[in-house]
Amino acid sequence: MNGRVYSNWLAPWRHDINLSPSSWAGDFSAGLVVTLMLIPQSLAYAILAGLPAHLGLYASVLPLIGYAVFGRSPALAVGPVAIASVMTFNALQSFASPASPEWIAGAIFLAFASGAMLFLAGLLRLGFLAALLSHPVMSGFISGASVVIILGQLQTLLGVRLQGDSVATQVSSLFQRFSGVHLPTLGVGLVSAALLLLARRYASSSFARFGLRGLLHELLTKASPLLIIGLMALSLWFFDLSDQVATVGAVPSGLPGLSFALPDASGVTALLSSALLIALVGFVESVSMARTIGRRCGVVTDPNAELRGLGAANLLSGASGAFPVTGGLSRSVVNLEAGARTPMAGVISAAFMIIVLLGLADMLSVIPLASLAALIVVSVASLFDGRVFLDALRFDRADALGWLATFTGVLVLGVEQGIAIGVMLSVANVLWRQSRPHMAVIGRLAGTEHFRNVQRHQVETLTNVVFVRVDANLFFGNWDYIADFLEGRARRLTSGGVLVLNLSSVSDIDTTAIEGLEALSVKLKSQGARLVFAELKGPVADKLLRSHFFNDSVVYLSCHEAFEALRQRNGQGLA
């Protein structure tokens, strides 16, 4: 590990942004606004993960500080999010029963394991692996997961328990059990949902009409979900429904102790693949959010720094006894708009959360679960994004297929199977695209030193000489296709013929391609013809020099030089 990389890790604030006092003020107010959103959301997403609500608060302290130390996005807001929580729930489903000590130990293990994977991937500079999931596939996955989440929350909202794992059996079970609906719970849920929707639509403009402006306006607007949920808790007490409607219940006061409880070894291997998928989805989603933020702020996003930041956040979430966290979409947008310009905003947010844990934990115990379920449904509904599918239908059918297959996979086969399908489709997409590089037989534009595609330009050629230009790095993924093309041209050469390979666009070449070029050179020799090179770049020439065949090969600086040399040596006129 060299010094440069090391200094990069620990210098999260050393980026292009002006660290004026106003940037600290921005970070401070953004941190406060995000905490107000984070309180109800973190409780809700812990419950979504099948965990005691207060673990959501635990996942909102140290992880934010961990990201601030190692991550570099000016405004990515890390913490509990809906997608990671539903993936945690799914991973643990066959492992233990929700909220049991084994379940909690499993969630902690998922946080540790995905954190270790992310951090290690960051050290190994594997950020390029974000291409394992294309944008349409990710959108299909999130849209499918949002349907799964909403259906899961209907249980809490209706006060019934649905049967079955798949979406289809759950929906049919919903209709069968409709008579068993618990009306007070449903009432709390519906009123909460209605108020949350109204607040999202009108809170900002209403507060403005009351003359509020600046930070206070921003705070009240973003605190409206928290206020609504507090209002619902008050109503329970007012209408004497506290015994009938389930609430969050006792929230331990104080800070999380560092915890290292882990499940026994037998279950661990099964959870590793789940941890890998949670890490992958969290990373792809966060880095795409970080890029959006980075472009708005004029900062280049380093995916490897994001990997290290998310890794540290998850390791510290595990150490806090909590569950996987990642960058949240809605909170990051709010963070950016509220003025966050350095990861310090996350530290401010964590500091406010510590105050909540120390002082206000008791008050949170009376929050009705149905209100949190309503908050999840309202938040998650906006994650469903069919527009991406419709756009993809217009632009690129492979993308549309990727969206639809992943979406359907999540609903029919399950969350993890859905994302596995998405990864396979994305990888197949990449392999297919790179397996067909552009190649051209080229000739000289009369009177110039320029060479162009013979199919598109009037050019000069030489008899029994073929100039080919390959417009891609040569490697195992495209070599077969290139070799078929070159063999096809080489076959027509007779004794004395020359195949000139213009490698001006080639900046790298691997073992498979070098061995293939050697085979081609041998083949040409057996016909009495030759393989020669033109416009080799330095690194490619270096590698070729280490091969067996290259020492006898002729290399021309340019196609023009090759053209003139071959014309004179063969005594040929132009063909």
Place this chain on the structure above:
Amino acid sequence: MNGRVYSNWLAPWRHDINLSPSSWAGDFSAGLVVTLMLIPQSLAYAILAGLPAHLGLYASVLPLIGYAVFGRSPALAVGPVAIASVMTFNALQSFASPASPEWIAGAIFLAFASGAMLFLAGLLRLGFLAALLSHPVMSGFISGASVVIILGQLQTLLGVRLQGDSVATQVSSLFQRFSGVHLPTLGVGLVSAALLLLARRYASSSFARFGLRGLLHELLTKASPLLIIGLMALSLWFFDLSDQVATVGAVPSGLPGLSFALPDASGVTALLSSALLIALVGFVESVSMARTIGRRCGVVTDPNAELRGLGAANLLSGASGAFPVTGGLSRSVVNLEAGARTPMAGVISAAFMIIVLLGLADMLSVIPLASLAALIVVSVASLFDGRVFLDALRFDRADALGWLATFTGVLVLGVEQGIAIGVMLSVANVLWRQSRPHMAVIGRLAGTEHFRNVQRHQVETLTNVVFVRVDANLFFGNWDYIADFLEGRARRLTSGGVLVLNLSSVSDIDTTAIEGLEALSVKLKSQGARLVFAELKGPVADKLLRSHFFNDSVVYLSCHEAFEALRQRNGQGLA
């Protein structure tokens, strides 16, 4: 499914090869020679897969005909091979005990499942997925598997049973049990191995010295393993060792009945991933062999036809009650050299195998197992290929790492884990390579209409105008990298500035890139600058026309046209 594809399936002989009478003679003699090699090999590889030896013969009839109907390689010799057999053994290890009815049912299922996957992949034209395994990774896998196979055969050769799954425990167990070695078995094995090695080295030249030439010479040379194994069987009888040394035992006479015995549903899902890996390895190995053959014969290899051929072969192997088959390396080389020029050679081979099954099955029962083990060791030892690793060390360290990690993975973690590591490394390699496309800021060569990289040529530029050329198709796998580059250039433009994107090398664009271009266009507008296009190809323009932003965009036919227009409109001189 259109008519052209359909006619391709059923026209295996419709390729560029001249079907003269001499080609039929070549196919006939090649078919006979291959059968003589196939008899002992197929018995040995069935035993390697933990199956009764005669199932190897069953796997050498219908599968060869299936390949001949759907496959198109002139000389690929399909049938039982060492790698697929050891993968079958590994897949079934935790499933049943070798040679039990459940084990056989599992092997049949693996053949059916991998056959169905291969055939379907052929119909879906997924041949490009061969890039899931690079050549060095495949070589590392085969080298590792050859060590595993040889160590496994030591049990049969020494007449002891080794403990443990991993290579390390087996080797230590070997030393502990050395005193228990069964000497007659060891003697038969060692003598067989010595004779096989001598025959490989000297059989051809010795027979030539006795004046043999042409087909008879070829037949006797290639039959020498069969003759040596027959000789060992005779010696057992002569030295009265038949009771002490294990033999193949009763081989049922007659042809395989069509069988559809399958394991019960509980085990099936676990076997599906094994079937996928067997199919993948078999395909990559066969298609690389088929390409080598194709280039020697001047025939273009269609990976999708090979997928269908291998798929049909495995489906028919399952239907024969046998196990996964694929293209064999050594037999294919012999097949080609013995004159095979169409898949008809495989049909001839199958016909000879039917004669063996009908008439000679009884004679095969006396073959000593130790001789077959010696044959496996001698054949498989040549699969170990450290030269690829050494070459890769010289050319490309990522390739060397791929070889070593896969090889080590097979030995330390197991066969399936090793190939899984190989797939992951190959995919990571592809993703990494395509994530960094070549891009250049370009300018005009003075006095010409040609544009070149500003870093490498003296060129003319315009103030507040940037020309950028991207040398790769735009898609999700490289878009982030491209976007970072473009944003970096765009940021320096002031009001009235223009970013000219030369897409002359771009022949495809996906949803992610189109959405990204739209975001870039909006960003530029907010600065008072503009995004314009030059040298758009038809398909790219068609896709862009369906997007939201493109209708207002200016498109120039060439960079030169854009250069002149922008110079005049801005009233600028040259920068």
